[in-house]
Amino acid sequence: MIRLQGITRTFFVGGQAVHALAGIDEHIRPGEHVAIMGPSGSGKSTLLNLLGCLDRPTSGTYTLDGREVGSLGESELTRVRRHLIGFVFQSYHLVSRLTAEENVELPMIFAEIPRGERRRKVKQALEAVDLTDRADHRPDQLSGGQRQRVALARSTVMGPRILLADEPTGNLDSSSGAQVLGLLEDLNQHGLTLIVVTHDPNVARRAQRTLVLRDGLIVRRLQAHEIGNTLPFEDLPSEAAATPPDSPPQGEEGSVEASPAGSES
């Protein structure tokens, strides 16, 4: 489903090269449930954006469903995002002026699905997250858990193959969080590839496996039973964490060459 080979992503902040991803190799099979953990600035979100085709790697190849993402044009990327990928965010990202059902309808409007079919699918999607009675409420009239469930309905209404969730339970109390996680797992049971970025070991433990990121590299690959109650990166040696983010890690020549700013110094 997803194959990453030597993925780097370099940003330039005030003329300085920042290597958010420094060489990622990974394979994620269809229907897998994968968690991504790591301290802030470790590259989790950058990786998620790359996986979601919101961003392109500086170097390396990303193959999604047999297609090489780097070679796709803007309109093809848009189509991939539209049909293959669903997003769920920590802060829901609902459009506040639109009702729950209008928010869920939005991706189908961009896909130019006929109105009648849209109605039907919106109804189904809201039913699936048990919010039929809140269809005409705006986000500010909904609780956090309800908002995240609307966002979940929106992310799955196009029937994507992959669901990318960035701290989906980060803003929720435990019971709402459990409800959202339950829904995510249901979807995963039905064959949806699920990738969850999280800080919460309890969330990570429910994934089949967990990737631990640090300084733009995967430093650990853990099975669910290997995750304890502490964060799986707190025991790592601290020198790596002390490395300033703008100085590239040792042995990552590829990413240095890819940054024109690096040659100036």
Add this chain to the structure above:
Amino acid sequence: MKGTDRLRFALQALTRHRLRSLLSLVGMAIGIAAVIVLTSLAEGARRYVTQQFASIGTDLLVVLPGRTETTGAVPGNVGVPNDLTLEDAESLKRSIPAIEISVPLTMNTETVAQGERRRQVAVLGSTENFLRVYSLEVGQGQFLSTQDAARGGSVVVLGAATARELFPGENAVGKVVRIGSWRVRVIGVLASKGAQLGINMDEIAVMPVATTMRLFNRTSLFRILAQLSPQVEADETALQVIEVLKQRHGEEDFTIITHDAVLSTFASIMNALTFALAAIAAVSLTVAGVGIMNVMLVSVSERTAEVGLLKALGAGPRQILGIFVTEAALLSTAGGLCGLAFGWSIVALTVRLYPALPASPPTWAVVSALVVSTVVGVLFGVLPARTASRLDPVEALGKG
């Protein structure tokens, strides 16, 4: 994204930011209202002038003494122009069949007094045909008769305002007024007509032309007005007039104005005025457009996170562009329509207050104002919309 969906989405976005939308809408509306009002006034002025000319007939030749155009004459060869005389006026009528009537005209300013009341009035000397050439009517009494004109009797016909001021609340007909040192009998009062070709016909006094020549001790005429027979070429007749007068004067020391020439001169002046006003209006439209651009720019930067989200949800750059351009177009069109209504009511109010000014918005102004408002809105909306469509979804989402 289908048109109706885009429209709905844009409308929802606009109604959410009510105040901001309203402000830019007002900006656009003022721009359009300015176009409508300014062009209406210019159009009103143009029609007013045209009406003025229409009231004296299209078949009129005016002869005035002296050349108004400079010619390449050798210095020293230029004499003092001969006066236009009563004989000139009569000979025109005699020798040119195309001229139906020929009306001599003198004009002097003199004090007209009745008891203690005095007025400075334009005293015109003319004949019984004066009424016809200027399309005037008599209100009370009668106008100069053929005999009055021939005899040069001491009679006067007063303009409506002059009569009212000299004889407040009284009938002036039959009374005596003093013009200069002369005592003159009022035989009639003109019906009110207002200003015409720069002369306020309500504030004149008309006497037989021979009487004014004696009164002011002059033999020269101010103008000769020649009324042409119907279906006569004014230009051809003008040439004949030039021939006759040249023979009499020995040189071309007079100027002939045809109605058409005057009208076209005025028309070109009014057109220039209209275009100047349209240019001013265009500036206000541009300002309104910049206002819309500002609103859209603010809207884009405020909604960066939303743009990122829409991209994540599968909106392409073209769709994002479409959304923001549609918003701008909606704003400017709505502003245009409001401005149209606003401008129109101002014009209606003006016409109500000054009925003499036939102001009404020209069709071209209405159409172009609406077209331009939409085009300006879209053009100025495209820039921010492009900014939006090019936003990097990752950075955009990060701001949310």
